[in-house]
């Protein structure tokens with residue numbers, strides 16, 4: 160694990176000293192948008208028109224943020240339109256790599272050895288973290304965007320001319336409600352598990368842990384009376400929650416010490432998780448192998464032996480009770 164300073168790689172762990180042991184996630188820096196016609200989006204510059212095969216998505220199958228973009232690509236059936244490269248699950252001293260022997264698909268575009276090579280190719284003096292997901296533009300040889308929330312919204316609509324799937328997972332009339340739930344889920348659950356797991360003081364851990372389980376209780380209550388978080392079809396809000404839930408019992412309970420309850424102990428959340436998993440296309444985006452190998456193998460300050468636990472037994476394909484809610 161490390162970061163780039165003026166384009167040079169430095170191998171160092173997160174610095175939590177300045178923040179009282181709290182893990183604070185940094186802002187993504189590449190914020191251009193692919194749009195249907197190449198006009199500028201909500202941030203960054205224009206000049207990135209949607210086109211089949213032009214943009215490549217770089218993901219880790221382990222990473223919950225990258226995972227949400229991969230789900231959107233699967234739901235919109237953009238597999239041939241936006242090709243994907245998968246990094247190796249292990250994030251070691253060189254950060255994310257394209258080590259094929261370790262499970263990466265490699266990088267056919269630049270023949271890069273590490274993800275940092277892509278960041279430097281896009282911006283030779285880049286300073287900051289080298290994170291997945293990355294949306295790369297092969298025409299301009301640069302990073303369009305490295306913020307998963309925004310890449311999700313691009314995949315949701317910008318490529319509609321090249322897919323049969325016109326579904327909108329963030330429809331305008333539900334947008335305010337989706338944004339409200341997303342903010343709550345992000346702060347307390349998606350990022351909450353990391354704030355618990357990467358805390359370096361007891362009080363920072365306890366603060367994150369309490370907020371996490373209070374939020375899960377609140378979402379459990381909401382999902383006891385409705386099939387999805389917002390509206391009567393799965394929306395972006397559900398997919399953003401899903402990527403944390405699907406990792407929870409395998410990784411966050413043990414590795415990140417989020418062990419008050421498992422998702423399996425929540426009746427509504429566990430059925431909801433299976434319901435979403437069984438949506439066509441979604442199961443193919445879930446790799447518990449990459450997920451477990453990444454977390455247990457890449458954080459030596461938390462798990463120095465790197466031993467990957469064999470359990471728990473999980474079956475997301477088992478029947479669920481969610482069809483009782485009318486659509």
Ligand SMILES: N[C@@H](CCC(=O)N[C@@H](CS)C(=O)NCC(=O)O)C(=O)O
Pocket residue numbers: 160161186187221222223224225288289290291292305306307308
């Ligand atoms: N805000 C970013 C966060 C992405 C992120 O933090 N990804 C993690 C993997 S789960 C990463 O690449 N971390 C490497 C690092 O922090 O050095 C997004 O949602 O796209």
